[in-house]
Every structure is written in structure tokens, then in C-alpha cells.
Amino acid sequence: MHIEKLSDRFPIGLAKDLKFIESEIYLSSMHESYMPFDIQFEKNTLTIPTRIYTDEGQLGRLAKLTPKQQEVIYCVFSRHHDGFVREKCLRQFVTSNNSFTAPYILQLLGEYVVEIIEVIYQNREKINKDNLVRYISENPLHYEQTRQRVYSYWDCYYRRAYPKYKRGVSPKDDSYLDYPGIKMVKYINALLSSTKL
Template identity: 50%
Template sequence: MNIDVIENCFPSYLKDDINIVFRALDFCSKHEPYMPFEVQIDQEKLVIPQRIYCDEHQLKKLIELTPIQQTIGFCFFSRHHDGYVRERCIRQVFNVNEKFVIPFIVQLLGEYVIEIIESIYQAKDNIDKSHIQSFIEENPEHYYRIHQRVYSYWDCFYRHAYPKYRKHVKPSGDTVLDYPAIKFLKFINSNVA
């Protein structure tokens, strides 16, 4: 993998740290990163792959790096093809007060692995709401797409576990409003919009 792939994922002020991360970890893979999505942070375009195919054992080397370099590594590996790796990595950035972590967190809401979505919802109070608001203001189309995916994945995979409820009928269990990604969107909308 070329260093440009990683550099394009993060704001340019992190270039020196990205170079250190790139030299510390082995990003070789038989498969190229795939389906990138574009977002902006402080009017700078970022291009983040939907999936990467790197050896997750490289993450052990992050302990030798600075906290910001570790965060870069965890954010990048939150795009990993293995959902367990994505979850493990995204959990490492919930308490990081940096704008550049937000697209990595928000993107995972629009995916189907409910364990990841639950971990994001549980960490909602640790994620800087002003950074989320700034991200949404700068990327309304992307946020709308994530919003649509949340409801699509609920409909495809979780409709039976979190059913719609009928008017004037008290639900006997979880409903669509209890689906973690929908709860997080409602949390965002009530706290940032």
C-alpha cells in the first residue's frame, strides 16, 4: 500500500506523524483498499477507504508510538475487513478529543455489525459533540447517507429484533427506537442539531 492512501485519510497537519506510523507498521497486502468515501474536516478533503486488508498483528507495534500516532493507526485500522479488528480499534479512539476521529466513528454507524454500533452508542458521552456537529455541518450529504444506511441495515438485518411498534400498543420488548444506531442518531440530533 502506498503512503498516499493513509495520508489522504487524515488532515495534512498530521503528515509527519503519518510518516512515522507508515514506517512503523507493515501495510503490505495482496488486496488494495477499496470503495473510498470522501469527507471534509476544516475544509480539507479526506479520502478514507471503506475497507483495508492489512495484517492486524501490526497493531502491537502501536504501543511504541505517541498517543496521536496510535490514534492514527487505530482510526486507519477501524476500516479493517475484520469486524473484530474494527471494533477493537474504534474503541481506542472514543476518548480522543480530535476532529479527525469523527468520520471513522460515524462511518461505522452505517454498517451492519451491531456489536460495533453498540460500543459507539455506549461511548456517546465520551465523544466530543462539538466535533460531531462540525463534521455534520461540513458533510451533510455524507451524514444523510449514513442516516439512510442505518435505517436500511435495521430493515435488512434487525427488523425482527427491533420491530416497529403499533400506535397505542405498549411494546413488550425492544423496538426500532432501541436499535443502537438509531438511538445514536437521535442522540446526535438532540445534542448537536
Template identity: 35%
Template sequence: MEKSWESPHSTDVLVRAFPSRLAGDVRSVLAVVSDSRLSSADPFQVEVWGETVTVPSRIYHDEPNDDVVRSLPGLQQAILHCLYSRHCDGRVRQRHLEQIVRLDAAWVVPFVVQLAGEYVVEILEAIYRGLPGLGVPDSVQRGLYGEFIARNPAFFARTERRVVSYWSCYYRWKYPEFGTYPGSSLAEAFRAAASERAGAPWPRHTPAPLIGTGGQPT
């Protein structure tokens, strides 16, 4: 069946969202993904495993049914969930995020961190719940996220600024102080991971947390 994306190379666009060693598995996943009349949108570039990957901010494909997803090997299921964590529907993004957030794989990390800079507060809470190791010195999770942020400082700085912007625009009525907003807790945890990796305090692009909030979402 012919793809209806804008570009004849759109499959390659989504393949480039992952390190090259996963290209074969990504293509296998894309073979079961439905067509979309809209191309993927607003990609961002980050470094993973020493490679530059280009991840779409949004995709517009319908979800495959559960039987199709279950028919894929575990690695390919994870790739599919990463892709659909970029879906244009926030509920779809959250559902697929919850399938990948606990995975200790470097190529999953940019999909999770990008969601931390978006506007759905329930997704921020799901990330925080799914990454308990961020608060544990020398944990695998802290190492993975700290390494990613250390390699992509501009991307993380932009993510922090987006957290503040969405809080101010949509959630300030509910969380009058930024330090009580779930995005603040998440940014603090990511920054602690980066500080541990760098061996020095990581630059801050958010307001300092309130004393007594404990860095925990309320």
C-alpha cells in the same frame, strides 16, 4: 520491503485519510503496517479542519503486533487505530474503534460516524457507550460531532439511510420498531448535536423514534 498494493501511490491514498498536518505521523504509522495484496476500497470524502479527506471504507492489512503498536507515540497509535477501524473484519473494526471513540479530536470523528452506518450492532452499541457527551448540551463531544455533521450534511444523510437499511435487512426480527434499535438512538444523538451546532432542527432521514423509548438502546 516493496509494497504490494495495486498502485505505487497507495501509501498516499491512506495519508489522504487525514488532514495534511498529520501527514508525517501517518507515514510513520504506515511504515509499520504490513503489506496487503488488496488496495483500500470504496473511499468516501468528508471535510475535516477545512480540508477534504478521503477515507477508505475498507483496508485489508494484517494488524501489527501489540509491541509494535505500543512503540508508537500516542498520536500515531490513534492514527493506527483509526485506520484499522476500517478493516475488513468486523471484530478488528470494533477492537480499534474502542481505542478511539472517546478521543476528542476532529480527525477521529469521520471514522466513528462511518461505523455508525455499518451493520455490526455491537459496534453501534460501542459508539453509543463511548460518546456519553453526545447527550450533554455544549459538551466537547457534542460540539465536535455537531460541527462535523454540519459541514458534511450529505454524508450524514447517507449514514442515516444506511442505518435504516441495515436495521430493515438484518435486525428487524430483533427490533420490530426502528426506535428500539441501537442505531436509532445513535442517529438521534448525532442529530441533536447537529441541531445544537446549527441552531435549528436538523433534517431527519430515519423514522421518528417511538414515544417512551427515551432515545436509549435496549
């Protein structure tokens, strides 16, 4: 039996919240989390799993948690092996002002489920831009890997569905037939260009 430990996944400033969450939510699984990767967050190293296998039924037990604590759980379950669960949870924190959500949003951008990527792109103006830019400035490699994955997934799976994509062409508007992941990368690149890092 594997128990997800939240202290490795979130900043130390959330220690009390994490302890309370672990007392209320049963984060066990028959399988260990898959392919964890390290990021830097506010000068600390955090480890985020690529996938978790915890029972999504635990999402029905959030009533005793504060809104911030609920966002922690939604971030955790945004790593779930079921894409429908990932999308459902993303919708709960994509517009959050809590800085700890930024790495989870970026990681989802670099995945292959286009419906999840569309949620990110559709909410681009509501995403906390300062948190996202700050996170990317601390983790340029994570952003570069994400950017490369976006282009690779488009090339492998979505080239036919989004045939108008051409390098160097800017999206014209929301109706422009372009892969939402590529449009989001262009949007982030513009944010990074306009911000002194």
C-alpha cells in the same frame, strides 16, 4: 502489493506523525483498499476507504507511537475487513478528543455490525460532541447517507431483534428495546438541533 498511504486519510497537520507511523508500521496488503470515498475535513478533501486488507498483526507494533499516532492507526484499522478488528480499534478512539476521529466514528455508525454500533451508542456521552457536530456540518451528505444506512440495516437485518422501533417514538432509556443505531441517530439529531451550525 498495495501500500496504504496515510497522507490522503488524515489532515495535513498530522504530516510529521504520519511519516513516522509509516516508518514504523508496515501498511501493505495483497489487495487495494475497497471503495474509498471523499470527505471534507477542515477545508481539505480526505479519502477514506470503506475496507482495508492490511494485516491486523501490525496493531501489535504500536509501542513506539505516541497516543495520537496510535489513534491514527486505530482509525485506519477501523476500516479493516474483519468486524472484530473494527470493533477492537473503535474502542481505542471512540472517546478521543482528536477531531480526526469523528469521520471514522460516523462511518462505523452506518455499518451493519450491531456490536460496533452498540459501542458507539454506549459511549455517546463521552464522544466529543463538538468534533462530531463540526464534522457533520462540513459533511451533511455523509451524515445523511449514514442516517439512511442505519434505517436500512435495521429494516433488512434487525427488525425482528428490535421490534419496538416506531418512527416518531423517542428512546425511553437504555433498556428500551430499540435498535442502537436509530437511538444514536436520534441522539445526533438532538445535538444538531441544539447547536447553531
